[in-house]
Amino acid sequence: MMELFGRRAETATLDRLLARAADGAGSGLVLWGEPGIGKTALLDHAVSAAAGATVLRCRGTRMEAGLAFAALHELLWPVTGRLDTLPAPQAAALRGALGLSDEPANRFLIGAAVLSLVSDLARDRPVLVVVDDAQWIDEATAHSLGFVARRVGTDPVLVLLTGHSDPSSGPWEGLPALEIGGLSDEDARTLLSASVPEARPSLIDEVTRTAGGNPLALHELPTLVREPDDAPLPPPGGDPVPIGPRLRRAFQARVEAMSAPTRALLLLAAAEDRGDRLALHRAGTGWDIDATTWDDVLHSGLLRTAGSRVEFRHPLIPAAIYDGAALSERQAAHRALAAVLPPSAVEERAWHLAAAAETPDEDVAALLELAAEKSLRCGAGPTAVRTLRRAAELSPAPADAARRLAAAARATWDAGDADTARRLLDDAARLESETDIARASHGLRGILEFTTGIPERAHHYLVRDMDAVSGPRSTVGLGAVAVRAAWSAGRTDLQHEALRRLLAVDAGVDASLAEQLPTLRTWWSCYDETGEITSIAPDRAGDTVGRIVTAAWELLPPMPLVLAWGIEGSLRDVLRMQAAELRRRHELAALAVVLSQTAVLDLAAGRWDAVETDAIDGLYLAEEVGADHVATQCRGTLGLLAAGRGDEPAVEEHTTRALEVSVPRGVRALTASAYWPRGRAALLAGRPLEALSHLMPLAEPGHEAAHPTFAMLAAADTAEAAVQVGRFDVAESRLRAVATWAQRSDAGWAHATVHRLRALVRGGPTAEDSYRKALDAPGAADRPFEHARTRLLYGEWLRRARRRADARSRLATAAEVFDRLGAEPLRRRSLREQDLADAPTARRGPGPAATLTAQELRVARLAANRMTNREIAAQLLISPRTVGHHLANVYPKLGITSRGELTRIDLHGDLRLRVGVHDG
Template sequence: MPGIDDTLLGRDAEQAALERAMDAARAGQGGAIVLWGDPGIGKTALLGYAAEHATGFQILRCRGTRAESILAFSALHELLWPIVDRIDGLPTPQAEALRGALGLSDRAHDPFLVGVAVLTLLSELAEERPVLVLADDTQWLDAASTSCLSFLTRRVSDESILVLFTAHERPEGTSCDGLPVLHVQGLDPVDARRLVVGQHPAMPDAQIDRVLTLADGNPLALQELPDAMPPWSVEAATLSSGFAEAAASQLDPDEPVEVGPRLRRAFDARVAALPVPVQTALLIVAAGDGAEIESVRSAGQELGLDDDAWQQARLTGLLHLAHGRISMRHPLIRAAVYDRATAAERRAVHRALATPASGLDPDRRAWHAAYATDTPDEQVAAALQDTAARAWMRGARQSSVRALLRAAELSPDSKAAGRRLALAARNEWNTGRVDSARAILRDAEAAAGHRTAVRFSGGLEGMMELGHGDPVRALELFERDAAVAGRYLEPELRHLARRAAWSAGLGDSTTDHDAMVLEALAAGEDLIGWWRLPPAIQAVAIGKAEPTWELFQHVSRDARISGNMTGLLTTLNSLATLEMALGRWDDAAENAASALYLAEQQGQQNPIARALLTVGWLAAVRGEHTDAVAATERALALSRPRRVAALNAAGYWNLGLDALGSGDVDSAWGFLAPILDPEHEAHHPTLAALAAPDAIEAAIRLGRTAEAAAHTVTLAAWAERTGASWAISATELAGALAADGRAAEDHFRAALTVPEAADRPFQQARTQLLYGEWLRRARRRTDARAQLASALRVFDRLQAAPWAARARQESALAGEALDPNPTGSSRTLLTPQELRVARLAAKGLTNRDIAAQLFISPRTVGHHLSHVFPKLGITSRDELAGMDFEQGPTILP
């Protein structure tokens, strides 16, 4: 292929793939590739090829090392350091998050927000010139950096950004799973022979054949093994004959050993033949694994090494120096050097690196001190706990967990060990590793007792149960733990106990359930702690949807700014619930989609179910039967085993509405009736009240007048207790459906004129539909058309297709000529993401603001808008601001 460099023998296909990817990135079609294969196979050389041929690109690099895999955001620090001065240009929340991750500030932020910041930073850099990210040895990247890069790679399809990873294994089951892969394999025999002959032209053919057999096409082995095969070698000036003999004795080509172990043996023999001071110098480099040269030499001074030892170490050809850092030329060499040393030798080297004189940062010194001891040491344990706290503040939860677990191992006192284990359990839960968090919490309790485990984990056992398990059990745990939590934690656990009781359908609606809403509204913007927010559906049920929505909007903004993704997840789900009731269905769809994404990222099972139920409800009322059933059944599969009554009830309500909208009244009653049955798994007091109007309609249409009357009594009691406009209106509607003549019409009129009843437009429109049907049957066709037309406008705006079709049919029977196939709306013209972007842009948000809300890049926002404008027949954002996205692509008056 023209333009392919032949300096890498046998890599034409790989070079061509990299060239194509770079050309695509130049054209604004970014992506990522994982180059995987055995150690020494040539992956790093291919990254070098990409860097050399990335004309016009900004190149950013990082490399994973074993030593730094435990340090929070160490790889990200290396990657972004060349452009760190650009961080100040980011939106303030993102800039603060990224500065915290890189250790440039002590602000705590969620790692998810760090990922958004990196995406924005590189996207804006790519506006100036394409960006090439090279991440070598990703199997050893620290977890926080890996998560950040994974977030980035899934959002660069519309960016001039190419990310290249290398890894030892195929990436299934890793953070790179699903990315395009390039399997780098051994050289074919012809190219392998060319490589050996090119480097060792005097080697006899028989020896070449032996090397080819041993190396099996591995380029590193083809280059290194000849030096281990005397007597012909002329390349081993720095090696003793003892090395050659020892290596040769370990390289039997007939032995069934993989190439990696063969190389390890060769390197091991090579190191064994060196003088002891040189071996020590190499061991310091291996333990430091990419440390600064000054730090390594300082550690050498602690161990009595002189300049001559370092000079000899350099001449071995085993070291790599770059950008003021020193490491082994290849990870296999590092492993050979480190593993062959005795435990005492390794501890001595780590001890030298742990001294303040080494100049290493406190986190690295703490880990070296931990490696330097195998007995309990409170001073080292305390240093590791400080490291864990810094990692936590920077959003590196997994690094924090590892530091705390090691600190617990080194704690001489069981109480101290238990405290550290409890903190580790809380951090582990925040990473989504629920089973592991439970196991660590059990160890914490065993070490330090129940009270200590509760206080230092923040009542974690109940929180895990509420987020992932049975709310009845969660209630018991919160009540148990609140008794020993202490005055700062107790209020939080008491409130969470009330939330658990509500989720389980327990407690008294007239006290605890309503009070949670009223207390939160009374606190308003002074509300402290997202966990004090009330159940959103309870606010709907007692007629406080609008003020509660305003409160959740405020908390949501704070959560975004602070990077509190757990709080943001809670508010997004709740906003979606409130917006469904208020008729802001596209807003609800946006928030539910964001909540679902965050919940799946965090592994929060019950919040996943909540988001799915919103998706299912919207699909049901919009006539998307397949989607409604799929989302709802997936949610019920999560909530049923956990006995989450609120979620079970919402699922049955979804299925009932779906059936009611399609005209399958028998099925609708079958799903709705259980919600009102105190003995059924789907019963929940709040949802029973909200679903009662639908159940009453289904019962009356089936002739079940007794059941309808019973549910009307329950609904009337709810209306009287709460004074909620929707409940008063629904009670009047139930009366209308059960009555005849003038009495029925009085009830219909009363239902439609209840103050604030119109604040729930879907319910109001359905009342008008039923009234219009009644008027049509009473042969009052003109009056019927007026009610049906009003209902139809709302149904069309909301995209409530089943009810819109029913209203059109009734209008036709009433003598109104309507288009049976109305013009499509913005919702059908635009993709879901385009619709979200367009609606936010119409509100006046900048591309940056939209990107921050949707967790995409500003460039991607611009890409979506470039499709939105022609689809809607407009040319500017000013025109976009005049579009009505609820009713379709129409200009607002």
């Protein structure tokens, strides 16, 4: 192994990482520093030290930086025979990326495929992935390798990359990094003495001072200076001279001393940058480049060959040659190279011609546009964006430039960079009308606003651009998102406006679109044209789910609306299968969306352990890909889960983070999804007044959390809290709202909730029948948490009716469900009620009210008639505070816990329950 002077600490780090990888603890590391500082030598050390490992190696080049997956092709070419071991979707995607098939590329799927391939190789022996000059590898490969490097922690894999700058941002963000600095003077002298044994002490001193510890400079400067007196280096002293410019000037001086054909060949090689010796031969035909010229170049040591490939001794050399050439010479070199490329090399020819262009040129711009389309088909969005932006720069007509900028914006958005997409749209809008920009970007302005911005503004853009985009499918897509945006904003008026526009679209000959359009009325229209409620049978609604779920994402309804319709069962199964497939293929962006949706449905279905796993995974993935609203939806679901479990600190954390995003942007659906957990947490903790302060705004027009869907889903919580504080007007309004929705949707959960609230709010002789109907309603048991809450309320009612055996049975069943779910507040409440039901049942003499004082009895009777504390105080000529004190004594004496329960006790007769049920 070659000795590296002054690199003991760096080589020790590499040796340690190699040893850990061999033990199954993989990792990634970025070595960064100025050109020539010794990063490649450290990679060579790692390769030599990785005895018995599979080594995959590639190096970035400036020219191939614009070619999608060019570096990945070099890296994986030796192991393409292992592609058949991958899952079929991954193998197909990777073959497309490597140019082995026409399979369209998916960035996340390709990243997953590379990870699977590397992990599969690591089953045989440790794997070392080495990427030199990573700053020049194409962006598509960079994203794939960044994905891999962050996920090899449990595999015997080490990923080493080198670059010129700090990798704290970009594709290597989050990876450990090691800055490589210059050598000490002592180590520099040792290196010089070893590499140039014949060097005089004066030369060693001068080079050491000038090189600043850069190993490449220490190697190259002595060979570029025949004698110190003939070509003196700048005098030492003052600030250190940057080694980059110093070396470039030294190389340029050496090149200038060569013959014109030799200089031309070196410039062609620097401009070609792919190492294609045949292309250089063809391009040099008109430049007097012959065999003698090749001999001179190879003899110089600056360029070397290996078969049909050529390469420079160090990447700094072509950079120095290219930068030192005149602009006209560089343009001529690019034109010569473009002329010899085959027609299939669209991207390479386009970029050579673009580099040679002196003025706007529509032919070159059109060729770049074709190259961008090819990049998009390969899933190389960032490469396509750069190509389209250059095409816009070379477009003579403002309209063409705007169109290409708009297309670049769409590609940027697809690649996950919303901020840059907005800037590109704004640049395009300065050249052309918004209508033309909408057509070229497929309505991107509204989509961007809906995904990351303000939903009401998104609705405006989307409805406006429905007339601008071409084709009914694009029009329907924008219209469907406009409806969703209005729903997110809690604006039913805007929702109906967008829905009317959407349903008026003529699907033409698109049969599948014509079939999907009527389903949108099912989901979004709460009333028909006459304003009358229209019932929808469950089988029809379920059939709607089956048709929509295979359509574009724009047509799929939001999950809270699915819950409101009560047909989540069929959709849950579909989403679960999608999540499993996406997880297997590592399609992270789509997986984040599906996980957030699945978590909402699983929470209702009582799969609380799955909720926690899916919502947290979805949250992390959404944050990684920058999907703010998806991350906020996950936080709302986690908040509701924490409320059910009684974890109030978690409720506070998740809802606060959610509101930080949703409130400034006016996303009322997300704001409501944060208010609801806060209200439920307070209710289950025994603070009903606080609960109402969070829950009532859901149905309060104009409030930041007002949202009809969430007001409906939280109606049971709201009504229960209202009953506990004597706000029967609020409880009745929620009961009426759910009853109306039950008639409209025929949803099982809505019918069950109506029966439960009738028993809770109205009591009377039909209370028991209502509780039984709530428990037996079709589909009620599919939501076990709510079903158990009904059992708890029914059990409490039975206990107060002194039917203790029946009460114990209901309460025990409820406690078992709450225990399984981890719903600790309601489990404790169920057990407390069981203890009360276990008390002696036979009472001699008067009933519990006999223990009340005369004043307590008066207060209890008035409170049972739904009078407020202030109204009771006014009638009895006492203070409201005294009323509260009396009620605090009344509750434990009567064995109740809230004001609403007073309505079920006969405080005027022999204390029989008003429903007329006796002990039997």
